[in-house]
Amino acid sequence: MPACEAQPSGFAAIDWSKPWFAPFAGRGRRWQQAALTGYEALLAEMNADAREMRQSTGRGERLAFIAQDDLPPGAAYEAHIASTGCVPTRHNLHDFFNASMWFAFPRIKAALNARQSAAIDTLGVGPTRGGVRDTLTLFDENALLFASADPALSAALRGFDWQTLLVARRDAWGASCEVRCFGHALLEKLMTPFKACTGHAWIVEVPDGYFEWNATRRDAWLDESVAEALLNTDTLSSRMFAPLPVLGVPGWWPENEAPAFYDDASVFRAGRRAR
Template identity: 85%
Template sequence: MSARHDEGRGTGNEALPPGARSGFAAIDWSKPWFAPFAERGQRWQRAALTSYAALLAEMNADASKARQVTGRGQRLAFIAQDELPPGAAYEAHIASTGCVPTRHNLHDFFNASMWFAFPRIKAALNARQSAAIDLLGVGPTRGGVRDALTLFDENALLFACADPRLSAALRQFDWRTLLLQRRDAWGASGASCEVRCFGHALLEKLIAPFKACTGHAWIVDVPPAYFEWDAASRDAWLDEAVSAALLNTEALTSRMFAPLPVLGIPGWWPENETPAFYDDTSVFRAGRRADAKIGASKAGQAVAASAASAKEGEESPDSTGQGDG
C-alpha cells in the first residue's frame, strides 16, 4: 500500500475536511486537461462538496451501472479508506476484492475518474501491480517494473501521434519542432497528435498549474484515421491499445516515458502563443541519454503491436485497475 493511503482515513460519514471544499471547488472543467472528464466530474464534484458519503455513493452508482471490474475480474466498487484491512496491500486488495479504498480528497477523486475514462488501462496497471506483489511481496522498494507502473498511474500523459517525426521530436527534446514549428499538427483540422491526461497526481497538480509542471508521456502510435473519430472512439482505442501494451511488455521501465511540460502543449495555455515561452531552458530542457530514447521507442513499438493485434480481433481484458494511488 502506498504511504499516501495511510493518510486522511475516514469512514465516509464525516463532514468535508478543512481545505477540501476549496480544493474540489477549484476544479475548472473548462481547462483542456479536465474537459474530457467534465460530464461525470461535475456530478462527482457536487457530491464531494456535500459529503464523503455522498461522493462514495455517486461513484458506486456509476460503478454499478458500468459493471466494470478490476485487474482480476472483480466488480469495481469504492470504499472508505478505513475499510482497507490493516496490513493489506492497496493494489492486492483492489485486485482480490474489486474495492478501491478512497479518501475524500482530490488525489483519490481523480484516481477514481480514471477508472471510468480508461478502464482497461486501469485494469492492466492493477493486474501488473498485484502480480508483482504476489511474486515479491511489499518491501521498502517497489522494483523497476512497479516503479514504472506507479509512474504511469500517477503522472502519465497519453501522447497519441500519427506522425513519427513528431514522436521523434518528443523523444529527442526537440521542443521547437514539436511545439512551435508544427503547431498545426495540434489543430482541430488536420491534426497529427494530441494528449490525454491520465495520471491522477498530475491532474491534482493541475488544479493550480505552473510552468514547470511536467507529465511523463507514453507515446502511442495511432493510425491517421484516428483523428477523424469522435472523442469517445479515440479514447476507447487508446484504452484498448495501451492496456494491451502494459500487459504484454515484460520489461517495463521508467525510460519508456518522455517528459512533456504540460503548459507547453499548443492550445493548452495562453502564454505559449508567444514563441519566447519556450526559451525557458529550466523547463524545456535539452536531451537526455540515448538509452532513454531507445526505451521510449520500444514503448511506442509495444503500443503499435498491441494496437495491430486489437485491430485483428484479439481480446483485451474487460477490466479496470490502478497503481499505488
C-alpha cells in the same frame, strides 16, 4: 475533520473548462457536487456509476469504492483492489481524480492493477517496489498519453526537440497528435498550474484515421491499445516515457502562443539524449 476529508474549497476549485480536465467534465461535475455534499455522498455517486458501468478490476472483480478506513490493516492497496474489486478512496482531490480514471480509461486502470498485483504476488511488499512496480506507479500517478499519427512528431518528443514539436509543427496538434492527461497526481498538480509542471508521456502510435474519429472512439482505442501494451510488455522501465511540460501543449496555456515561451531552458530542457 478526519484525515481523509478534504476541504470543500478544494473540490469547488476544479475548473472543468481547463483542457486537462475538460475530457472528464461530464461525470466530474456530478461527482464534484457529491463531494461538496460530503464523503458518503461521493462514495455513493461513484458506486452508482460503477454498478451501471459493470467495470472490473485487474482480476475481473466488480469495481466498487470504499472508505480508506475500510482497507484491512496490513493489506496492500493494489492487491486488495485485485482480490476484492474495492478501491480504498479518501475524500480528497488525489483519490477523486484516481477514481475518475477508472471510468475514463477502465482497461488501462485494470491493466495497471493486474501488473501491480502480479508483482506483489511474486515479490511481496518490501521496502521498495522494484523497477516494474515503480514504472507502473509512475504511469498511474503522472502519465500523459501522447497519441501521434506522425512518427516525426513522436521522434521530436523523444528527442527533446521542442522547437519542432511545439513551435514549427504547432499546426499538427489536433490533426496529427494530441495529449490526454491520465496520471491522477498530475491532475491534482494541475489544480494550480505552473510552467515547470511536467508529465511522463507514453507515446502511442495511432492509425491514419484516428483524428477523424470522435473523442469517445479515440479514447476507447487508446484505452484498449495502451492496456494491451502494459499487459504484454515484459520489461517496463521509466525510459519508456518522454517528459513533456504540460503547459507547453499548444492551446493549453495562453502564454505559449508566444514562441519565446519555449525559450526557458530550465523547463524545456535539452535532455540527456541531446547532451
